[in-house]
Amino acid sequence: ETGVTQTPRHLVMGMTNKKSLKCEQHLGHNAMYWYKQSAKKPLELMFVYNFKEQTENNSVPSRFSPECPNSSHLFLHLHTLQPEDSALYLCASSQERGTDTQYFGPGTRLTVL
Amino acid sequence: AQSVTQPDIHITVSEGASLELRCNYSYGATPYLFWYVQSPGQGLQLLLKYFSGDTLVQGIKGFEAEFKRSQSSFNLRKPSVHWSDAAEYFCAVGGYNQGGKLIFGQGTELSVKP
Numbered sequence: 001e002t003g004v005t006q007t008p009r010h011l012v013m014g015m016t017n018k019k020s021l022k023c024e025q026h027l028g029h030n031a032m033y034w035y036k037q038s039a040k041k042p043l044e045l046m047f048v049y050n051f052k053e054q055t056e057n058n059s060v061p062s063r064f065s066p067e068c069p070n071s072s073h074l075f076l077h078l079h080t081l082q083p084e085d086s087a088l089y090l091c092a093s094s095q096e097r098g099t100d101t102q103y104f105g106p107g108t109r110l111t112v113l
Numbered sequence: 114a115q116s117v118t119q120p121d122i123h124i125t126v127s128e129g130a131s132l133e134l135r136c137n138y139s140y141g142a143t144p145y146l147f148w149y150v151q152s153p154g155q156g157l158q159l160l161l162k163y164f165s166g167d168t169l170v171q172g173i174k175g176f177e178a179e180f181k182r183s184q185s186s187f188n189l190r191k192p193s194v195h196w197s198d199a200a201e202y203f204c205a206v207g208g209y210n211q212g213g214k215l216i217f218g219q220g221t222e223l224s225v226k227p
Contacts (some may be wrong), residue, residue, distance in 0.1 A: 011192075045214055101162055105156050107156050
């Protein structure tokens with residue numbers, strides 16, 4: 001595997017479910033990011049991790065809980081979501097937090113019923 | 114406040130025609146500028162980036178962009194569009210005082226007519 005991978009690619013869940021999104025980067029990077037992409041809206045940065053430490057939480061509701069066990073893996077734990085949380089969730093990585101180029105995964109298309 | 118504006122939500126061009134996608138930014142320091150492309154159901158792929166130096170930047174797939182500080186613009190160009198270029202294009206700005214944040218424009222959807 002190369003680049004940034006995300007699983008699952010598609011997820012349908014009810015509002016009472018708990019699920020997790022997984023991101024893995026094979027680029028040797030130290031910073032990882034979660035973005036939300038909703039229809040007709042710009043990409044919204046959710047979280048930033050640098051060397052496994054969270055450095056940015058962009059006022060994201062607590063029903064989204066990130067986890068970064070090491071520099072290669074990033075998770076987004078989901079619980080009691082709302083239908084408006086339906087979106088494409090993109091993971092990205094860069095060499096370090098800052099001005100480095102970010103490389104994106106293919107995304108997870110989430111539908112909340 | 115930092116922002117990115119892509120004035121054109123949707124553009125249609127004929128195959129073989131030239132293309133220019135506009136991007137204007139507002140940023141308080143030296144900007145780092147990016148163009149990404151997104152095909153349906155896919156993530157974002159980096160086309161090109163500007164950090165410093167030559168203001169005309171070459172990217173992949175025959176794209177180029179020109180940084181014009183006086184106009185706060187970073188327009189993307191391609192001399193001859195191919196049908197496979199149909200996708201959504203995003204301009205983004207970042208910098209040292211952004212702490213790793215990229216600010217994205219709303220995107221321009223490109224359609225290509227045969």
